[in-house]
Amino acid sequence: xxxxxxxxxxxxxxxxxxxxxxxxxxxxxxxxxxxxxxxxxxxxxxxxxxxxxxxxxxxxxxxxxxxxxxxxxxxxxxxxxxxxxxxxxxxxxxxxxxxxxxxxxxxxxxxx
Amino acid sequence: xxxxxxxxxxxxxxxxxxxxxxxxxxxxxxxxxxxxxxxxxxxxxxxxxxxxxxxxxxxxxxxxxxxxxxxxxxxxxxxxxxxxxxxxxxxxxxxxxxxxxxxxxxxxxxx
Numbered sequence: 001x002x003x004x005x006x007x008x009x010x011x012x013x014x015x016x017x018x019x020x021x022x023x024x025x026x027x028x029x030x031x032x033x034x035x036x037x038x039x040x041x042x043x044x045x046x047x048x049x050x051x052x053x054x055x056x057x058x059x060x061x062x063x064x065x066x067x068x069x070x071x072x073x074x075x076x077x078x079x080x081x082x083x084x085x086x087x088x089x090x091x092x093x094x095x096x097x098x099x100x101x102x103x104x105x106x107x108x109x110x111x112x
Numbered sequence: 113x114x115x116x117x118x119x120x121x122x123x124x125x126x127x128x129x130x131x132x133x134x135x136x137x138x139x140x141x142x143x144x145x146x147x148x149x150x151x152x153x154x155x156x157x158x159x160x161x162x163x164x165x166x167x168x169x170x171x172x173x174x175x176x177x178x179x180x181x182x183x184x185x186x187x188x189x190x191x192x193x194x195x196x197x198x199x200x201x202x203x204x205x206x207x208x209x210x211x212x213x214x215x216x217x218x219x220x221x222x223x
Binding site for chain 1: 216
């Protein structure tokens with residue numbers, strides 16, 4: 001699986017959009033971009049994923065650049081409960097072995 | 113409830129002992145993954161099973177072993193425990209590839 005690079009931490013004001021970037025320059029054609037978040041010591045929670053088109057669900061939007069080398073997760077109206085570590089990973093969709101590395105992620109602080 | 117069940121939630125044991133962590137994947141999922149997360153650290157991939165067979169191995173210590181049973185539940189065995197093995201151990205499952213669903217983890221404390 002391709003490696004990803006994310007900023008260590010970010011701040012966001014409550015009610016504003018939080019834009020979390022991720023670089024994945026070595027992504028291959030069959031790999032998807034996935035975003036997860038981990039609140040305190042809970043199990044990581046799936047947020048959204050995409051291949052090349054932008055995606056939106058009830059939690060967030062995912063913008064993937066045309067060359068697929070980077071993406072941005074957008075939380076449209078951040079709340080205090082969105083304070084968490086956000087992980088960007090890339091992986092394929094087959095049944096092969098996956099040594100998916102989550103890395104350190106981005107620690108998002110939403111402030112009142 | 114994510115559908116992935118991990119037991120026990122908490123475990124306290126002494127150095128040198130052996131413990132078994134259990135994971136029941138979400139219904140229909142064939143892959144099980146084990147991750148270790150030490151205090152304020154990222155998720156360290158340990159091992160993956162798919163339909164009973166080992167498919168990928170990460171930085172898993174020789175003192176650790178795992179298996180996936182015919183009913184698809186998985187167990188992670190940790191032996192000769194050391195203080196440094198204290199961590200959160202997460203199990204995740206997926207249908208094949210695709211997205212993971214994580215359990216709530218087992219917090220292991222070695223004293």
